Amino acid sequence: MTTPDLHTKRPAASLVLMLDWAAEFGLTVQQCLVGTRISPAAVRSPAAEVSGQQELRAIANIVAALGDRPGLGLQAAARYPVTAFGVWGFAILTSPTLGEAIDVAVRFVRLSYAFCTFETRRHGDELSIVIDARSVPAPVRRFVLERDAAAIPNLYREILGAPPPPSRISFALPDPGPAVGLYEEMFGAVPEFGDAITSVTLPAELLSVPLPQASSHTARLAEQQCRLLLEQREARTGRAGQVRDLLLTDPARPPTLAQVAERLSCSTRTLRRQLEAEGTSFRKLLDEVRHHLGTELLQSGMTVEQVSNRLGYNDVSNFSHAFHRWKGDSPRAYLARQTMTTSPRTRNR
Structure with missing residues (x-):
């Protein structure tokens, strides 16, 4: 697993979504951007880019203002449509099957807005997607882990138009108490808490489920674009x-x-x-x-x-x-x- 480079530039689309979401709680753009060296006007330019470090600082400002409460990251995750992820989301959307979508998503996850690392592990008739947030700063670790992990069921709902498939979910977080309902609503099941790792485990037969907007030719082109973009960003x-x-x-x-x-x-x-x-x-x-x-x-x-x-x-x-x-x-x-x-x-x- 490769830890995201916080100095690498990324499109500002994710930060804009976070700012709009925070505004619903009464936070101003200026409050969210304190210490980021980003102007409120510049961040909304279609070509705007920010570093991962700047986005994390904005997230820290938002979490500090709203309180680091369980489920907050899940609420933010619901604001991310597949189109917000650019070519990475397009590569997922056009993959022939769910298994191939998971494969391309994990291989090119550095093109997403995730701060966690993702890894797939096969165990007999099951596939686990492991999400690791250990490199994320402690003050925002719960929020980021919730937001990044929730991308899995969130994208599934949008792409297939159906509830998340039967799965086993575990979180390396303490029991959220009354907020457990937010987890159940997002993941379609009550996760296990206090585990050593955070993971979403699917039965292997689900990997062959065809995606409704599948296009092998388009998926290959999107994967090529992902590869080129990743190489450019890592220069x-x-x-x-x-x-x-x-x-x-x-x-x-x-x-x-x-x-x-x-x-x-x-x-x-x-x-x-x-x-x-x-x-x-x-x-x-x-x-x-x-x-x-x-x-x-x-x-x-x-x-x-x-x-x-x-x-x-x-x-x-x-x-x-x-x-x-x-x-x-x-x-x-x-x-x-x-x-x-x-x-x-x-x-x-």
């Missing part, structure tokens, strides 16, 4: 960009943190602090370099073994495990899927 600048450039010089034998610090004329401690200030780390940057380069090399025609060697993995299985974490597929399965979607016969359907 690094500043100190992180300098580190990334150094890692790319010899991916088979990438320099260590100490070697990079020496090249940049600073101590390892200073470099760690600078990268942390930019919302990343040396390990995360190395993983990103291997992710993007590995995908490009596979698509260029190199074998899995050749790519593994080129990226400095001492064992093909280690590369395969890493690739599965990045793409949700083994390298060979990923290549087979890419071949199917780019073959003339498939394109002309």
Whole structure:
């Protein structure tokens, strides 16, 4: 699971929805934007972008004003239509089946407005969607976890026009007391509270449920757009960009943190602090370099073994495990899927 980079810019649509929702409780835009360095006029521009850090600050202002009460994030989640999520929402909407919609949603979740990380886990005849909020600041953790988790049943209702399917829900939150009814209304079942993890578990047979606006061709185009947009957003600048450039010089034998610090004329401690200030780390940057380069090399025609060697993995299985974490597929399965979607016969359907 990859923690969202709070310094990466995102469309301001989510923040605007939050401001409009907060206004219903009597909060002004100025109150919500205190400390964000965003002007009320600029945030409503169609092309406006904000950082995750700025949106989180606005959420903190709203939660502080309204009180961190159970169910507040669930109420906010109901304000997010699938169209608010742009190409990410479109990729979900046009997926052939519920299972494929979940797959694309989790793989490209960084294009959504989520601050939690999402991961799917298969257990026999069940699929669990695990939502992790540990990286979210404590003052807004409950609110954000509720809002992000509620996107699952919220999008299901909108796309299929039906109540959420039978599922088992658990929350890494204390029992909400009287507010439990809000959870039941949103999820269609009473969750278990006080669990070690937050998850929504579905029976596997639901994964084959067809979606009403499915279009394989459109879904492929939307997924391609998701991939391109994610790569653009993850393009690094500043100190992180300098580190990334150094890692790319010899991916088979990438320099260590100490070697990079020496090249940049600073101590390892200073470099760690600078990268942390930019919302990343040396390990995360190395993983990103291997992710993007590995995908490009596979698509260029190199074998899995050749790519593994080129990226400095001492064992093909280690590369395969890493690739599965990045793409949700083994390298060979990923290549087979890419071949199917780019073959003339498939394109002309």
